[in-house]
Amino acid sequence: MGKNQKMKKLKNKPVPKEEEEKEDVVVVNGDMDSDDGSIPSPVVSDDEEDDDYEGFSDSDGSSKNSDSESGSGSEQSEPSDDEDGENPSIDGGSIDGDDDLNQEDQSAGSDDGLSDGGDSVDSREVVDESDSSEDEVETRNTIGDVPFEWYKEEEHIGYDKAGRKIKKKERMDKLDSFLARTDDSKSWRTIRDELEDEDIEITKEEFKTIRRMLKGKAPHAEFNPHPDYVDWFAWDGAGHPLSNAPEPKRRFIPSKHEAKMVVKYLRAIRKGLITFDKPKEKPRYYNLWVDDPEKPGHGLSYIPAPKPKLPGHEESYNPSQEYIPTQEEINAYQLMFEEDRPKFIPKRFTSLRSVPAYEKSVKEFFERCLDLYLCARARKKRINIDPESLKPKLPSRKDLKPYPTTCYLEYKGHTGPVASICTDPTGQHIASGSHDGTVRIWEVETGRCLKIFELGEPVKHVAWNPVPELPLLAVSMGQDVFVLNTGLEKEEHKMIADLLRVETSTTPDESESAVSSISWSQYVKYDGVRIKHFKTVSSVEWHRKGDYFSTVMPAGDSKAVLIHMLSKKLTQRLPFKLHGIAVSSTFHPSRSIFFVSTKKHVRVYDLLKKKFIKKLEPGVREISSLSVHPGGDNVIVGSRDGKLCWFDMDLSSKPYKILKSHPKDITNVAFHRSYPLFASSSDDGTAYVFHGMVYSDLNQNPLIVPLEILHGHKTVDGRGLLDCKFHPRQPWLFTAGADSVIKLFCH
Amino acid sequence: MPKHYRPAGKKKEGNAARYVTRSQAVKYLQVPLKVFRKLCIFKGVFPRDPKKKVKGNHHTYYHMKDIAFLKHEPLLEKFREMRSYEKKVKKAMSKKNKDLAERLLTRKPTYTLDMLIRERYPKFIDALRDLDDCLTMVHLFAALPAIERESIQPERIHNCRGLSLEWQAYISRTHKLRKAFISVKGIYYQAEVDGQKVTWLTPHALQQVMPPDVDYKIMLTFLEFYETLLGFVNFKLYESINLKYPPILDPRLKALAADLYALTRYVDAKDQTSGTNDEESELRLAQLQDQLPSNEPGALMNLVVNAAFVSEDDEETKACKTLFQNKTFFLGREVPRESLLFVITSFGGVVSWEGDGAPFDESNQDIDYQIVDRPTQSHKFISRDYIQPQWVFDCINARLILPTEDYMVGKVLPPHLSPFVDNEAEGYVPEYADTIKRLQAAARKEILPMPGAEMDDLDNAHLLAEGIIDRAEAKEAAERKRKMAIDEKQFHQELKMEMKGMQQTADTSEIKKTGEEDDADDASPKQLTNNDEDMAMLTMSRKKRGLYNAIQISNQRKKANVDTLEKRKKNLKKNKETSSD
Structure with a gap:
């Protein structure tokens, strides 16, 4: 081959x-x-x-x-x-x-x-x-x-x-x-x-x-994958190693690496990183509190955690029978909210040996741990006082008599809610205006209805002229204000007639200085004057001298508050800017100061100097009414959130006292002219009577004592009392209700 | 301009500067949250509530000073060091540098909390004041199983057990235990150490439930601090009674889990030796005094000191010491030995138990009481009473050896009442509390009338004359009186209403005067009293009114609780009567 x-x-x-x-x-x-x-x-x-x-x-x-x-x-x-x-x-x-x-x-x-x-x-x-x-x-x-x-x-x-x-x-x-x-x-x-x-x-x-x-084996059957090692080299008689190279020098000189390591260890030993003898066992515990402490802490007070609550009788393994809830009660727990449910349900074991391990012990302590380090802590004063001592000491109400306490008379006749009432300055008559479109005049002492004016539209406000000789009644109704002769005073009829005569020719001439959109005219149906406004008139208030009166049109913008002069048939607008919607206005009882309340504030103006004097800030949601103390230095303001604020004009523009008495809107507040009384009427159907004494000493704050809650009126359509007025001479209070009844509360 | 606008460069002021949220604090300290938590627990730093929460209501706020306090804590640096050390070891291990890792392991950075304890509790009394949680936790962990998964090491459990027993040994030796109460949650003890009431809870000596939704790391951090604290407190206490701490115990007893007994024996032994020493020295002093001139100040001083030491035990301690004096107890196999051993010895009794290491066995003739907790006792020695364990607890709470009839084996036990409740303040006195009170009075040689006797008596003055005014009963009487007054008033009001109604019906048609003058006068004073409260409420400030209402609500709640209890009691009684009839 x-x-x-x-x-x-x-x-x-x-x-x-x-x-x-x-x-x-x-x-x-x-x-x-x-x-x-x-x-x-x-x-x-x-x-x-x-x-x-x-x-x-x-x-x-x-x-x-x-x-x-x-x-x-x-x-x-x-x-x-x-x-x-x-x-x-x-x-x-x-x-x-x-x-x-x-x-x-x-x-x-x-x-x-x-x-x-x-x-x-x-x-x-x-x-x-x-x-x-x-x-x-x-x-x-x-x-x-x-x-x-x-x-x-x-x-x-x-x-x-x-x-x-x-x-x-x-x-x-x-x-x-x-x-x-x-x-x-x-x-x-x-x-x-x-x-x-x-x-x-x-x-x-x-x-x-x-x-x-x-099978993954070698293909040949005779192949041996692990043959015995055959040492082919003939070792016999070999005098020299395989390599006859001379020993290198490095084998005879000290190793540099080792020297490095030695130095490293040496340093470590010197530093104390490597120690050979075990350090002496210091006693683990010693007296930590030997000397007095130095200045402690970091300035903040340490508030110790409150101690866990101590167990009561119900936690006993064998409590009295009465501590164990019945099955119905346990079932009732299931219906409760989770927070309200009792955390621990007492159980009774007949003997100590039958008490099992408490399965929540670890969990409860864990929660305690969480409380300890996660809960914000604050010092809270634990007050352990008799709750009665919290109530202020008020003078006895017996000493503050007289004040209206009981319903003495009811004046019935109106068919709609009585919106407004007013007493005449002598205190013999009251006038009331109702939503049924009538104004009635009643005799106070008998409750007889003397006169009825049927005006046709719901009456908003009635106000009696404060001069006793002028039995005139100002009535606001819709967009009109009427000054009506009540005909109760016979003698000075002439003067009244003069006052109520309107010369139609003069009205437009004088309108330059006044407000053009207001027209004075004779009211034919009854003996009176009709003053036509351009917006709904909410209230009418007389000046103390009986010649001027002010009207408030909440929607009237810059002409919201007007001052009318009856003798000259003149109308003036208030020469100030009102910030907000006017609610009511009133004259100072002795000086030429004018109060206008908007929804948020009460503004006080000097009419003579034509100056803005003060703004009172009651801080309530919406002012509903306003009344001035006969002394003139104190004002009360009622609000729609049921708060009554007393202002001391000399003190501050913030209220001296806020009385949260009514749960619903306050509709009116009123001062008594001679007695130290004031009252508030509300939609909840009650009137509160307060004693409000103002001292002539300027250093002494007014004394305010709540005296009486007057009930009796029914609420109709969510409205209760609509007005309240004091009798000018007696400590009596008239209240007008939405149930078309007027009530007289006497002492 | 936004409401909280602050010009750039102007510093924060007020709450915004004074308080930081937790995440801000963590960022400020540059530590992980874990370490922050640990530091907070160790340093006792807690969140505070600012008046105005700048960052919102759902944050926790820390005071900046607290955070600065944490920042200057050397432990913070130590924690960082430990973290870097752990990294080093890990690195060495992962590089297979075993040599280095081993060397590193030998010098692991450690820290102690000694100075922190000193810092948090500048005086010993402060530490005692804050000991409640510490003791409860240590006792709890002494009963817990060691869990590898939650890294609860067996050594720590052992340590906890040791510490708790040392504490108990001290308390029982100095007879400072005042109250004990078996509850469902465990056994509460209250001791009075240096005038401080220390209360703690030990769980029942059973297998504890380990809930899975608990972060054991937090608990272990707390435990770490508490272990150290209790160690130092124990040291101080042991030092105060001239004992070495930590005690060296008889290993045989320890092996038999009779640690407490071993400890008490150790304490007693040491005390005896020291006592004899004292006596000797006193003798020698007396001899010396004869020789010395009488005005030698040193000797006198020493004597005074000794006298002071003797009279240190106050009245209560003496009472506690002598309660079980010369009484010998034998504990059955089934009763909680440790707890009873602790309680009985701290009230001066001598205890043995069934089992190894007991000082004497059951057949001892001196045993007065054998405490058993089984339905029946087959073999009885005549000379001793066989009673249930509750007897011991009721006795010590009442400070009185109660009659044992009710507590005999197999009897239905009288209720076990909490000694921590002020029954009168609570407004409800359980029946058995009354019984105990009467027994106590009897022990004091006073006579309390039987409960039924003064029940009919409504006259407070009469009670006063007797000189035993039970407050609760007096209250009850007063309440009845008030109730009668209210009834009377109601009656009058109804009368008045009737009158009014008649008037109203009368004046429907025409307007006329309502009511007579005298009638109105009659009604007004009642209305006055009725309205007086409302009137006063009107003039209260909002804050006070809120407070008043809150107090009223809480009072009502309390009263409702008492009412339910009384109702249940009445029902039970009724049921019993019907069943007996």
Whole structure:
């Protein structure tokens, strides 16, 4: 055999060959998609199949040789290859052995391999090729490197050297081949090689090899993966070490690294980082509080946590029977809100031994811990006082008599809520205006209705002229204000008639200085004057001299508050800017000062000097009414949130006292003209009477004592009392209710 | 311009400058929240409520001074050091530098809380004042199992147990226990140390429930502080009775889990020796005094000191000391030994128990009381009483040897009442409290009339004359009187209403005078009294009115509680009567 042939043999190693054949099998079976690993070919088999195969192969041992002889040349060469691998033949084996030796020599580092250098180079080449060129299997087929399917339809497969077509072998049709397979007991281990166009039968040894490979072992049965180590070097009599190099210098001088480490340790020891003797055990505890403390803390006061609550009788393991809630009560707890539910439900145990561990003990202490470090602490004064001592000491009400206490008279006759009442300056009569459109005049002492003015529209406000000689009544109703002659004073009828006469011609002339949109006219139905406004008039108030009166139109903007002069039939607007919607106005009882209340504030003006004096800030939601003390220095203001504010004009612009008495709107407040009394009426159907003493000594604050709550009126449509007025001379209070009754409360 | 506009460069003022939220504080201190929490717990820093909460209502606010106080704490630096140390060890381990890691492990940074305790409690009395939570926690942990998962180490449990027993040994030795109460939650004890009432709760000696929704880290941080605190307090207390601390215990007893007994024995032994020493020295002093001139100051001083030491026990301590004196107890196997041992010895009794290490056994002839907690006792010695454990607790709370009939084995026990309740302030006196009071009075050779006797008596003056005003009863009497007055008033009012109604019916048609003059006068004073309260309320300021209302509400609630109790009692009585009939 030449070298080339040898190479070829080496190339035809059995392992790759098998793989190729496997691939072929795939092709034959037509499973084009499947991979190598999942071949359903007879080769890949279970253990049982293996057993079968062995049984078969034993029986077919004789026929195998004949098969192989009849097979192609390449197949013949395979067993010989096997033989090569297992026990090298004379020609190939020597080279292989050399090769091995060479490699070992090189690994040992000896120079012996130089002598047969050329040969070794050759052999190495051979080995290299055999390792790498497994794909270059020489085939007899000459189709070249083209896809096999190109020849699928053709009769030939490739060409020979002369260029003639190589005919495909006659293929049996399916039935024949199946019959042949069933007949032939060896058919299961024949594989068709499509490329070479031949059937290949796999031998028993080959099967064994494949099986070993499948198990991940070396293909050869005799290959030992863990051979004993053979020490090829002959040690006997060797006087010198393998390397005869002299000892390097570094082995004789002290190590720099070690010196570094020594220094490092030294430093660590000096620093005390490394200690060799254990430190003396200091006693863990000692007397911490020997000397007096130095200045404590950081300036902030330490607030100790409150101590946990001490247990009561109900926490006992064996409480009295009455501490244990009944079953109904326990059920009732379930209906409670979670916060209200009792945290602890008492239980009774008959003996100490039956008491179980409390399941919430850890949880409760944990919550205590959280409280200790997460809860904001603040010092709270614990007040342990009799609640009665909180109440202010008030002078006895008996000493403050007289004041109205009981309902003495009722004036009935109105059919609608009585919006406003007013007493005449002598105190003999009262006038009342109602939503039923009438104004009635009553005799106070008898309760007789003297006169009825039917005006047609709901009356807003009535006001009696403060001069006793002029029995005039100002009535506001819708957009009109009437000044009516009540006809109660007979003698000075002339003067009254003068006052109430309106010359129609003069009105427009004088309107330059006054307000143009106001017209004075004679009221024909009753004896009186009609002053037509441009917006709804809410209230009318007389000046003390009885000539001027003021009207308030809340929607009147800059002309909201007007001052009328009856004698000249003149109208003036208030020469000040009002900040807000006007609610009511009133004159000072003795000086030329004018009070206007807007919804938020009370403004005080000097009419003579035409100056703004003061703004009173009650700080309530909405002012509803206003009254001035007859002394003139104190003002009370009622508000829609039920608060009554007392202002001392000399003291401050803030209230001196706020009385939160009514739960609903205060509709009116009133001072008594001579007695130290004031009252407030409210929509809750009650009137409060207060004692309000103002001292002439400026240093003494006014004394305010609540005296009486007057009940009696019914509430109608959420409205209770609409007005209250004091009798000018007696400590009596008139109240007008939404139930269309006027009541007189006497002392 | 916004409402809270502050020009740039102008410092914050007021609450905005004085208080910071927690997250601000954490940022300011540059520590993780965990460390901040720990510091707060150790330093006793707590949030405070500013008048105006600048950042909103849902934040916790700390005072800036508190935070500055934390910032200057050396412990803060220590925590940082520990953190960096941990990083070093981790790094060494991950680099497989075992050498370095080992060396690092030998010098782990440690810290102590000694100075913090000194800082928080400048005087010993301050520490005693704040000891309640500390004792409760230590006793609780002494009863808990060690859990690796929650890093509750067995050493800490042991330490807690040791500390709690040392405390108990001191209290029982000095007879400072005043009250004890078995509740469902555990056993409450109250001792009086240096005039301070210290109350603590020990859980029942059973397997404790460990809820999962508890952050044990927080509890352990608290425990760390409390352990140190109790250690120092114990040291100081032991020093005050001339004992060495920590005590060295008999290992045999310790092994038998009779630690408390071992401790008490240790304490007693030491005390005896010291006592004999004292006596000796006193003798020698007396001898010396004969020889010395009488005006030698030193000797006198010494004598005075000794006398002072003797008279240090106040009245109450003496009473406590002698309650169970010369009484011998034997504890059954089933009763909580530790608790009873503690209680009985602190009230001067001698105790033994069934089991190993007991000083004497059951057959001892000296035993006066055997405490058992079982349905029946089969073998009985005639010379002793077999009683249930509640007897001991009731006795010490009443400071009286109660008759044992009610507490015998198998009997239904009388109710166990809390000694912490002021019955009179509460407004309800349980029946058994009355019985005990009568017994106490009897012991003091005073005679209290039987409960039924003065029930009918409504006259306060009469009670006064007898010189035994029971506050509650007096109150009751007064209440009855008031009730009668109210009834009377109501009657009058009804009369008046009737009159009015008649008047109203009379004046429907025409307007006429209503009512007679004298009738109005008659009615007015009643109305006066009725309205007086409302009138006074009117002039009260809003603050006071609120306070008044709050007081009224709380009073009502209290009264409602008492009412329910009384109602239940009445029902029970009724049920009993019906069942007996």
